[in-house]
Amino acid sequence: MTASSFTLLDPFPWYADMRRASPVVRDPQSGMWMVFDYAGVQRTLSDWKAFSSERGRPRGENAESALSSSIISTDPPRHRQLRALVEQAFTPRQVRALAPRIGELVDELLAPVEGSGRMDFVLDLAYPLPVIVIAEILGIPASDRDRFKRWSDAVVTGDLSGSREMAAYFGRLIEERRHVPGEDLISGLIAAQVGGEHLNTQELLGFCILLLVAGNETTTNLLANTVLCWQGAPEAYERVVADRDLLPTTIEESLRFRSPVQSMFRVTAQDVELGGQLIPEGSPVLAWIGSANRDEAQFPDAARFDPARTPNRHLAFGHGVHFCLGAPLARLEASLALEALLERLPNLRVAPGTVLDPIPSQIVSGVKRLPVTFG
Secondary structure, three states, rough: OOOOOOOOOOOOOHHHHHHOOOOOOEEOOOOOEOOHHHHHHHHHHHHOOOOOOOOOOOOOOHHHHHHHOOOHHOOOOOHHHHHHHHHOOOOOOHHOOHHHHHHHHHEEEEEEEEOOOOEEEEHHHOOOHHHHHHHHHHHHOOOHHHHHHHHHEEEEEEOOOHHHHHHHHHHHHHHHHHOOOOOOHHHHHHHOOOEEEOOHHHHHHHHHHHHHHOOOOOOOHHHHHHHHHHHHHHHHHHHHHOHHHHHHHHHHHHHHHHHEEEEEEEOOOOEEEEEEEEEOOEEEEEEEEHHHHHOOOOOOOOOOOOOOOOOOOOOOOOOOHHHHOOOHHHHHHHHHHHHHHHHHHOOEEOOOOOOOOOOOOOEEOOOOOOOEEEO
């Protein structure tokens, strides 16, 4: 990968070149195997016996190793046990029950800005909405939310000091809930048992960090990336303005076209043949979700944003046993927020002269700020 061939704001030409030339290839600099085509990425994400989420993960007492104890970094059967615990908080019924509160939050966040004709879409709506929702699910005091964005960014950009600060915070919160339980998810996880055993502190810490980061980054970037998709395809924006029934397929197309998560990491648990290449056991593998979702072999006219695209079997939320358990919540938040935008902020546009500043990560895809005008 070279700087001239890959940019965070527009990696798609590089993806297309790699799919044509080397859909499965070993990067000589890093030693990482990289997978770009839809079929290869789908298998890498779903075949856990060949591509492990657990192998090669760090161990120790810090945020990074705590994430290694969470469901995102474990394989079955342990993965199934841990996922069953947290799924209880994300059943379709539980998620639907959050809709009135999410609607209230959207109203509260839009009210101060909708009369002004301009806002920073990320700072005023796309970031605070999912953070408040996940904080309320976890039972985190409102006064502590301001630090979440910095902590979440620290995890996806590799800032160890911010990650350590977050781990220490959640460690204290877990101890408080052990002594004084509440009606929140952290208290529920402390009380829960897997195979007759309670989760240890590292596993609890991993859940907290994963839910905060995933609950923030995925929905924040889904919302902002949808506005960027509309900016690049104004005719698609006009179609959904005229026909609100297109909003669900528009959200799915945004997930495909500008996936909030661009890549996922695995380690081979055995020798694997993929795309005509033999990948040895123990090899690091990066599955490029953002490339798979632009694969012309799977998506006709893949480089076009089509708000009515169906079927749309994108991989934005993963595939198989690790399919994102927060997907229904992200879709609900996006649906309510974007419906409000279409209703209350007409003629939404990225502000003229805006220079986009991407989140400095190859894992998540989004922008730090997004000034918009409307009205």
